[in-house]
Amino acid sequence: MDKTIQRGLAAGAAIVGAALVGGAIYYFREKATPGPEYRVLATEGDFEVRAYPDIVVAETMVTGPRKEALSQGFRALAGYIFAKSRDGEELPMTVPVLQDSGQAIAADGMMFDDTAEGRWRVRFVMPEGREPGDLPEPPPGIELVEVPARRVAAIKFAGVADDDRLIEQEDLLRGWLQRRGEHVSREPEYAFYNSPMIPPPLRRSEVLLPLD
Numbered sequence: 001m002d003k004t005i006q007r008g009l010a011a012g013a014a015i016v017g018a019a020l021v022g023g024a025i026y027y028f029r030e031k032a033t034p035g036p037e038y039r040v041l042a043t044e045g046d047f048e049v050r051a052y053p054d055i056v057v058a059e060t061m062v063t064g065p066r067k068e069a070l071s072q073g074f075r076a077l078a079g080y081i082f083a084k085s086r087d088g089e090e091l092p093m094t095v096p097v098l099q100d101s102g103q104a105i106a107a108d109g110m111m112f113d114d115t116a117e118g119r120w121r122v123r124f125v126m127p128e129g130r131e132p133g134d135l136p137e138p139p140p141g142i143e144l145v146e147v148p149a150r151r152v153a154a155i156k157f158a159g160v161a162d163d164d165r166l167i168e169q170e171d172l173l174r175g176w177l178q179r180r181g182e183h184v185s186r187e188p189e190y191a192f193y194n195s196p197m198i199p200p201p202l203r204r205s206e207v208l209l210p211l212d
Contacts, residue, residue, distance in 0.1 A: 047176045048156075062122060153182065161192060
């Protein structure tokens with residue numbers, strides 16, 4: 001084989017190897033990122049019913065398509081926790097990043113809006129043990145909110161979490177809950193655990209449905 005081709009192949013292999021090593025480092029680092037503790041009340045394959053304790057979140061409202069709203073909300077919240085948009089203490093990153101439309105479902109099954117149409121709520125979970133009063137003051141557009149203890153149904157999946165995939169997974173979860181006789185109390189929440197640096201097959205995402 002021509003030596004130039006051999007050198008090119010070797011260089012290409014080195015680049016691929018470095019990318020794989022770098023991706024592995026990001027993957028295991030993100031896998032170790034802390035998140036809220038919860039109890040699993042029921043499980044079947046990729047489905048779970050969980051009991052979450054009270055948690056504190058930093059949240060912001062963003063108008064626009066879901067994917068773009070998620071990116072914009074993430075940047076605003078990252079600016080808060082990493083002390084880029086304020087002075088003072090830098091907070092550790094946690095998982096998951098949460099996104100929902102802010103819609104709730106009344107007892108008769110009808111939905112009512114907490115937010116204006118076309119808006120998305122993006123949330124970061126605050127470190128365990130922190131209260132709104134001892135967290136840094138957020139900049140305008142971000143609020144610290146206490147989320148009461150609750151039961152949540154979840155479906156876990158890997159791959160790209162685009163709109164079609166989220167709808168598909170929500171339908172599967174709703175079917176499972178219907179067979180169990182559970183009543184959903186809000187519109188779905190989406191939970192994202194990984195950055196775009198992680199290859200899609202290794203990404204973890206979830207659709208969450210809060211329960212009565």
